[in-house]
Amino acid sequence: MNNNPIGIFDSGIGGISILNKVLKYLPNEDYIYYADSIHNPYGNKSKEELIQLVDGIMKKFMLYQVKLVIVACNTATTQVISYLRKRYYNILFVGVEPAIKVAYDYHRNKNVLIMATPGTIQSKRLLELNQIYSQEKRVLLSCDGLAELIENDNMEAIPSYLISLFSQFDKEKIDVVVLGCTHYPFIKKEIVEAIGHSVIFLDPSVGVSLRVKHLLKENDLEAEGKEGKVTFLLTDPSKESVISKYLDLEDSYVLSSVGE
Ligand code: DGL
Numbered sequence: 354m355n356n357n358p359i360g361i362f363d364s365g366i367g368g369i370s371i372l373n374k375v376l377k378y379l380p381n382e383d384y385i386y387y388a389d390s391i392h393n394p395y396g397n398k399s400k401e402e403l404i405q406l407v408d409g410i411m412k413k414f415m416l417y418q419v420k421l422v423i424v425a426c427n428t429a430t431t432q433v434i435s436y437l438r439k440r441y442y443n444i445l446f447v448g449v450e451p452a453i454k455v456a457y458d459y460h461r462n463k464n465v466l467i468m469a470t471p472g473t474i475q476s477k478r479l480l481e482l483n484q485i486y487s488q489e490k491r492v493l494l495s496c497d498g499l500a501e502l503i504e505n506d507n508m509e510a511i512p513s514y515l516i517s518l519f520s521q522f523d524k525e526k527i528d529v530v531v532l533g534c535t536h537y538p539f540i541k542k543e544i545v546e547a548i549g550h551s552v553i554f555l556d557p558s559v560g561v562s563l564r565v566k567h568l569l570k571e572n573d574l575e576a577e578g579k580e581g582k583v584t585f586l587l588t589d590p591s592k593e594s595v596i597s598k599y600l601d602l603e604d605s606y607v608l609s610s611v612g613e
Contacts (some may be wrong), residue, residue: 355574358383360413361425365389365395367504367536369535370539373600374426378562383581384584385586388412388587390592394470396470397471404436415594420444423561426535427533429448456531464493465530466531467492467531492522498553506598508543525575527552529554529555530548531556532554587609590608
């Protein structure tokens with residue numbers, strides 16, 4: 354048993370799509386959610402820049418003595434999770450990466466669209482996943498600027514952005530969409546509208562929740578006998594309204610800002 358919190362971070366509000374699910378599977382745990390909105394987007398940053406940012410976040414997490422960290426960002430996972438695991442070897446990490454394996458296992462003969470940030474699309478890890486689980490009818494789509502639009506709640510700009518992005522391929526044929534950035538689950542409706550028909554969406558939130566649950570149990574780190582709470586650390590306090598727009602929690606959370 355261990356009542357220390359779980360750390361979870363993203364370049365902003367995207368990781369809320371993961372937090373919402375994890376909270377359903379593990380309601381007794383405490384969470385420290387770090388939203389690094391001031392440095393959004395991560396998708397255009399170099400590996401060195403990302404390392405610097407995640408080190409800053411880890412420093413904060415250490416103060417809270419987190420027992421496990423969820424890297425709720427595909428860009429950070431694909432580029433720096435191996436660094437994090439080596440550098441902070443006494444902490445457990447769970448990352449998120451585009452559900453390419455799930456698409457391969459369950460939708461092998463379908464037309465699959467992988468949407469992700471430029472950083473994720475260009476990462477070695479994605480190249481590796483793309484080769485191991487190679488699928489003939491797969492489109493890899495770098496969505497430069499999309500996470501920023503969602504982060505800034507610039508919803509009016511999203512339909513035209515998507516229409517122009519999807520004009521690069523035959524969208525009629527798409528059956529499955531892999532949401533390879535944690536910001537994208539918030540715009541499923543807009544994606545369906547821009548594609549023009551319904552699709553199967555794949556996102557990693559259930560897989561991440563089950564993995565966290567398993568790791569806590571295996572390492573005897575589960576919290577016991579209490580109701581969990583969520584503390585938000587915001588690098589940009591003005592993002593509070595976007596967080597509450599997407600968060601599936603009505604009360605019992607604490608907001609505070611992180612001084613730069
Ligand atoms: N939400 C993040 C991801 O899953 C990053 C978005 C960004 O900052 O570019 O990749």
